[in-house]
Amino acid sequence: MRKLxxxxxQLEFHIPNYEKxxxxxxxxxxxxxxxxxxIVINAVVQELKNSSPKNYRWKFNKMRLLIKIVNKIPRGKVRVPKSVKPIDTAKMEELKNxxxxxxxxxxxxxxxxxxxxFTHPFFGDLNLKATIWFLKLHTKHHLKIIEDIVKTS
Structure with missing residues (x-):
């Protein structure tokens, strides 16, 4: 959890630049x-809390394996699901909350x-360990985009 x-x-560090x-x-x-x-972190953890561990079944997933090997999410290849897509532009105080x-x-x-x-739309069911891996990977993906915006603006 420490790495997450x-x-x-690092995300918090960039909140003052939220309009860039x-x-x-x-x-x-x-x-x-x-x-x-x-939104993703909070929704995924909520789904973990609401899940029934006895119902978890590991299944092989080719896409999950590929992403685990390269340890990177390709940019611009996937559309954000509506359930985790920000509707309005969040203000600084909302982001802090x-x-x-x-x-x-x-x-x-x-x-x-x-x-x-939790059930990922492409990776299938991810248990706790795999979910932590996903949350780190996903957040780092967006952090890299943030850093590229800062770097080039």
Missing amino acids: LLILG TNLAVSQSTIGWQIDHSL KLEFARKNIADISTLPPNSY
């Missing part, structure tokens, strides 16, 4: 990237059974 909390700290954008990098602002990342909620949720992860799971 460190990544959250660079269309050469992304159509979205830094605030959108942060907001989306936090979502960040604190994400920190609390990440702390709660350590109390969950190992076969708590």
Whole structure:
């Protein structure tokens, strides 16, 4: 959980730049990237909490294996599901509140059974360990986009 909390700290560092954008990098602002990342973390942890560990079944998934091998999410290949797509542009205070909620949720992860799971639209069911891997990978993906926006603006 420590690494995930460190990544959250990096997101927090960029909150003051939430209005910045660079269309050469992304159509979205830094605030959108942060907001989306936090929505995903909070929604996924909620799904973990609500899951029934006895129902978890591991299945081979070619796409998950490929992404695990390269340890990178390709840019611009997937559309954001509506359930985790920010609707409005979040303001600084909203981002800070979502960040604190994400920190609390990440702390709660350590109390969950190992076969708590969430269902990813492409990777299928991910147990607790795989979910933590996904959350780090996904958040780092958006953090890299943020850093590229900052770097080129």
